[in-house]
Amino acid sequence: MNLNWFKKGVVYQIYPRSFKDSNADGIGDLKGITSKLDYIKSLNVDIIWISPIFKSPNKDNGYDVSDYCAIMPEFGTMSDFDELLNEAHQRDLKIVLDLVPNHTSDKHSWFKKAKQSKNSPYRDFYIWKKPSPDGGPPNNWKSFFGGSAWTFDDSTEEYYLHLFTKYQPDLNWENPKVREGIYEVMRFWLDKGIDGFRMDVVSLLSKDLSFENIDPNIGFRKIIEKHYANGPKIHQYLHEMHEKVMKHYDAFSMGEGVGITQDNAHLYVGEDRKELDMIYHFDILENNIINGKYEDISEFELINIKNIFRGWQKVMTKGGWIANALGNHDFARLVSRFGNDKKYHKESAKMLITLMATQNGTLNIYQGDEIGMTNIQLDNIEEVNDIQSRNFYYENLESQKFSEEEALEMINNEGRDNARTPMQWNKEDYAGFSEIQPWLQVNPNFEKINVEQQIADSESVLNYYRSILALKKEHNVFTYGKFEEFEKNNKNIYTYSKTLGYQKIVVFLNFSEFENVIDYEFGNEKNYDLLINNYKFVTKTLENICLKPYQSIIFNVN
Template structure:
């Protein structure tokens, strides 16, 4: 496989609203990010992925864009962005923008025109349909944010499709004028100097024109995914995007592709396919219960490592992996996959980091993950801002499917707001995030978990991430080596070997709070073995064949 900068990079995702407020209004902004660039340089990351910064009424926290070529007023101005881009580049840090083009805001000028009349030139920019004979929705599809995926417009007496919020109407990519608008906008940002795009729900831009009813498996609404995910023309559209925009610049591109299979991933991101560099799959974070994503149960380790290993081995020599535990749509990694109890929080955070960063692919760090920030102890629905969480509560509790207490357990474990609480910079008021009232409450554990406390501590989670990132930059075997899962049936240990020519790295991770026996391959018992990294201060227990609670280490061996 070809060596490229984006394969060797480490990406840091910033949710701007929650990163750093510079003007005291309680909302993070672009100038706040500028203030923290030296922190990111110290950490060692190569790329910042900015969640949406474009103008938006914020029905879905910026994923409802009303102007693709302007900045959300709460975040600053285009001049502020230009300064951020310049200062990041001066530090050798690239900027990845969030591209949201499956839908716009219903306040975007295109949609405002579209809904004026059936004859408006912009009408076909969106997906409008007549209702059924009885006046009901065109089909039975349900929205990702609960309720119907159709909204009736009394002015023109038709329905428009919104796979997310009713304020996020889906664009009609069948219309070549829509594609022209999108590609021109992308090219405008590229000429400005950005370094790539993370593409929001990009696998959903092509719909089956027939828009048939979906299967009803749970609740009132049908499943749209067979007809709107990896649709009939999605690869045609992405190849056109690549030809007209992406191929003209040295960019990093990653597509959010919920429900993607291995074979589909090879089409989206396969070498020679001329579409994207990589995709996000969701198999390892898609654990679900009786009510879809809403559960409070952890995924069994054998299932988890089976999923991750499948993606490692089956994309080998075909496509590139993206590696992540959490993001703005997922709960905090240490609370979900690790153990956020005080005794084990730092150990398990380091263990998770070791496991992920030693795999093959481009690692993504979500803001605060490098500090082992945890889920928020929500106690009341009034504390939530996330539209998905609020709508799910109304639907599941309001309709009597679950109790209030059970739903609160689900939300504390899985709500997107867990990831969106403000970044914890220090132990001062509001964790150093703002001088005002934060838009979302700061986690009360900020006095113990914050950047100021960790930056100069060589044993901190932050320092551990620095070491992992530095190791990737130094050793090609971590970036390009093949992957082999060992101990596949072990329910406690996640172990694998990375190999590049005569070099090997053995990674051992105990995912439990118990001591467990670890069988080490013979090659790694030799005196020439070097310990790359470990989350305990000594290796005494391993010499006895034991991994302590949440112990993790990577052993390096090279054939002489």
């Protein structure tokens, strides 16, 4: 395995709209990020991934791009970006941008020209189909955000494909001019000096071109895997992207792996494949979401988490590499989903980062998780901003599958607004994010959960993040160690060791609200040191360890 810099590096994801407002317009911006670079550096992270900053009408908060080589005006100017990049590099922080290669905005010049005529030279930049015999959509494909994946264009009397909103028409990667257009965009930013791309839904670039009707009963996840992702030319396209662009720069590609499974992941990231450097898979993030839908939620089960991590360990033995994350801009807050955000808020937040920091793969953490930000309670649909959540709610009103109260509860539990509330910097007005009412309401708990308060508290979630990420930098075994698991069927405790050369660490994680005794025997390993513990004390003997609720401990064994 090549031990590239980006494998051991820790990624800190910023959602710029919600990070820091520098000009008092209620919207986070590039200068706001620049102003917080010293804070970001203090976390002991190495790479900053910034969600889309390109010019956009913001129908999907920047994932609908109208100009890939221009900055969204509310985020600032190209000069502001250049300053951010320079200041980050001076602090030895890498910058990764969020590329959106699968679709554009319907306001992009390519799509505007494509709509003008069926004979337009840009027509084939997108995927157009004639209506079905009854005048309806060409097939029964559904959008990720609900409703049909096809929208009728009155001017040319054909449907265009959009796997997301109707404002985000899918590009036709079969057209070499489309591919070269995206490659030119990539070169533009790489020539500026950025350090890589997170590639949005990159697995969807090649689709099932039969466009046959699909069986909706197989579940949306299987629909993605079989029809939307992993198309017949996906590896041709990604290899071409590597050969024409990425291999010429000291930069890395992290592909969002929607629809990629443990069985086919090595085809995307095997080092001999020369496609992607790593994939950002969803098995952990969606471990309790059955079909990628709010209504298909199961109870959290630690056994399931163990199985997922075990499977991805095997993927990496084939020479590939993955990114690991428990939270991002598309999911509810991790401490609310997988921990206990009330009685054991601090303990469970610390335990969860211990889990992630000790798994092989590149660790991704999301802004605000380092202080244990939680889900927000929204009282009515008017308070909901996210288009996916709103579409779900209004479609449910038509189907009456759930009551309005039940639908809103699902949004509060799993909706994307939970992760997008403004960053909580201090207990001043609007959490120190802005001087005016922000674009999205601040979580009311900002007076108790904020950066300023936690910096001063040696036992805070923030200072624990700093400590464990410092250990991850110091000890390669955290990232590359050989993984051995114990008590695989224990429903409350996750115990494993990692070994690299002469170093071995043992990790104990309690995922329950109860004390649990671990039967791990150190045996002849008499010499062991405590590396980190999320409680102030450790109860142990050589034969067993009693873990407090949500306790996590790492020992260094000699």
